[in-house]
Amino acid sequence: MNKRVDRRELLKFLAASPLLTSYSAFAQEAEEVLGERLMDPSEVINVFEMEAVARKNIPPAHLGYLNTGVDSDNTLRANRDGFTRFQIKPRRLVDVSRTDTRVNILGTEASSPIFLCPVGSQGAYHPEAELGTARAAAAKGHHMVLSTQSSTAVEAVAEAKGAPIWHQLYPTDRWEYTVAMLKRAESAGCTAVCLTIDLPGGRNTETLSIMMREDDRTCSNCHTGQAKPMFEGLDMRGVGLNNPALTWDVIGRMKDVTSMNVIIKGVEVGADAALAVQYGADGIWVSNHGGRATETERGTIECLPEIVAAVNGRVPVIVDSGFRRGTDIYKALALGASAIGVGRPYCWGLGAFGQAGVERVLDLLNRELLITMRGSGTPTIASIGSDYVHDAGYRVPRGKLGRELL
């Protein structure tokens, strides 16, 4: 804590210094002070402000885990910068007095195309953990996907949600464990399993390492090596979370042992999307793990068009990574995505205010999406097509100003 206060004092000094006029120093300082001023979810006006509140509540090492990208965080930034390549083309004098954001993806109905991504270890952000997330999703009618690495058991989360959830799968490198987890998720009422394929061989999370230095606590006091609830009854000694030997035939093997839909999470190129469909996938999830897997330097919004083209309507395409505004969500819908996932934004809400913070994040994103839908002459999700977005072909520099203080 003292280190954080010292840092803030340093930032204030830098911001005031006539020797150094740095916008980012001002912005950082403004953000940290803002986090202390916003006391109620209703005062928060966008997800960036929610991050500012979360920064105040979440210990540095946990915040580092939440916010880190990989290597130099270039893919993390590319996820945001990529949106500048696409611009909205609004149509006027369309009756938008009645709007409808409902969707149905593989039989799962939701009030909005915005769904909650699997984020592991939510107990690190708030004691309500995945139960707070599930209750918020239920209150707002949003769909959610639960991580293999959740702090809370799938059965309890499914009950809190009160409607079918999807299960995200890290398969481990033991096939019998894969089967055991599939059976358990199916018994808990999950209707789809999302196999994450973008972490076959580790990752380099430098921002996490840097922020861990800011944390005075001893990690081993809490991290006692206890397995996550999904691994209960499985001896995880010497077992890897992922299997670097996996190839596309895993889809058929999974379908042989489960009746859940099989969705492939972590697809970034059209050729892989085509292979996934060829091998029997029921859905394609365009994701770079929120810039936490391979440092590709390509935003998922930039990957989306070639994947939608390769899939050609045969299965739903969903997308995540870097979605922070209603306009971002609108662009993905216009480019052919059926649903859009958010990860960090709702965890900032959870860390800031528990369930109420997650609800506020969903309200803010839905409000922005609705404003964009009305403003563009597209009152329903189905009416948002490719005519409503222009691909400039390159990223348009935005500069550092604006509400996004990163």
Ligand SMILES: Cc1cc2nc3c(=O)[nH]c(=O)nc-3n(C[C@H](O)[C@H](O)[C@H](O)COP(=O)(O)O)c2cc1C
């Ligand atoms: C802290 C953290 C933990 C995550 N844990 C998982 C996980 O257990 N399984 C998984 O498939 N993806 C995981 N993800 C990736 C998310 O499902 C999602 O792809 C990503 O957060 C979307 O990007 P965004 O955070 O920019 O919205 C995690 C992401 C974060 C930030």
